[in-house]
Amino acid sequence: MTETPLDAPRAWAELTDPAEPAQRLRVDLTWLTSRWRCIFGAGCHGIDAAQPDAGCCTLGAHLTDDDDVARVAAVAQRLGPDEWQLRDEALAEGWLVDTEDDDADGPPSRATRVVDGGCIFLNRPGFPAGAGCALHQHAVAEGVEPLTTKPDVCWQLPLRRTYRDVELPDGTAYLEITITEYDRRAWGPGGHDLDWYCTGSPEAHTGAEPVFVSLRPELVELVGPEAYAVLARLCEEHLAATAAQTRAAGPDGRPLLPLLVHPATRAAGTLRTE
Incomplete structure (x- = not known):
């Protein structure tokens, strides 16, 4: 279509x-x-045909401000290995990176790390907890709205x-x-x-x-x-x-177009x- x-x-x-x-x-x-x-x-x-299972998470998530970073960081600390497939990777290398489009006159632009073609919070197919965003899945499991756990750009999209x-x-x-x-x-x-x-x-x-x-x-x-x-x-x-x-x-007796x-x-x- x-x-x-x-x-x-x-x-x-x-x-x-x-x-x-x-x-x-x-x-x-x-x-x-x-x-x-x-x-x-x-x-x-x-959005990338080479990574169909990543949905729109192939580019990672750009964080809007310090509050956005703090909210995601607090949730990331609560995620266990049964919820977050790449938790060990994040603990070893971090989950947040400075982006290349930083404005020299402004604060640094930050984003979630991209690992193997997807956001570091993306659980891949085959993970016992299921494929999808670990932050989103945590919210569902806790009975809270995903907007309270995910980056602004992700829950607004x-x-x-x-x-x-x-x-x-x-x-x-x-x-x-x-x-x-x-x-x-x-x-x-x-x-x-x-x-x-x-x-x-x-x-x-x-x-x-x-x-x-x-x-x-x-x-x-x-x-x-x-x-x-x-x-x-x-x-x-x-x-x-x-x-x-x-x-x-x-x-002419025909229905009008919507x-x-x-x-x-x-x-x-x-x-x-x-």
Whole structure:
């Protein structure tokens, strides 16, 4: 099935953050109401065809700040050898490295080490605890959200949050926070060279729930509970409008096209119109 073009039309909504009136959220309804789900271990091809079992972990994870490093370090100390396949490697050589793209004028950029084509926290197929991120698996075993154990970039993916200062003609200004799909472009220039990527692939748009529901904990962490409540209502209204449009008959008696649906969700056949 064909991957969704990067510039496919999208529906957006804007809202003032109920908790921070000086902020406005710009949310991608097309993405948030899509049926994307992570298919790691269930058909994921991986971003590198030579390492399909590594999913999107082939490049390691770039840590955002000291708090990000501290959170992951605390979890890494609690992981036992039955949970973390490369624990001995990490104890001997470390799990954190400085990256080559450091800004000489800023703090060092840090990332998880890459070992044999994958993040050092990635358990490979055949490991007794199962393949996948040791940090994620630890969270599941402890009954906590993975966002409390994983690097920021990992638990946020495939959501993307960006910031922009907006100045209005009357001299006022606000901070615009955009929540959208972490598509190929978000990876930088190299994103266009990924062998496969899930967000635009119909193979990954087979979720039982829309993204704004399935990724609720992550969205609440990104925008706060008050803003999420408004975001969820807008998504529900969008889905209702899309369903009504899909059921309606056009001038020639044929159903109208669901123009507000993520193309990958439509191609996957998981659009709900009931």
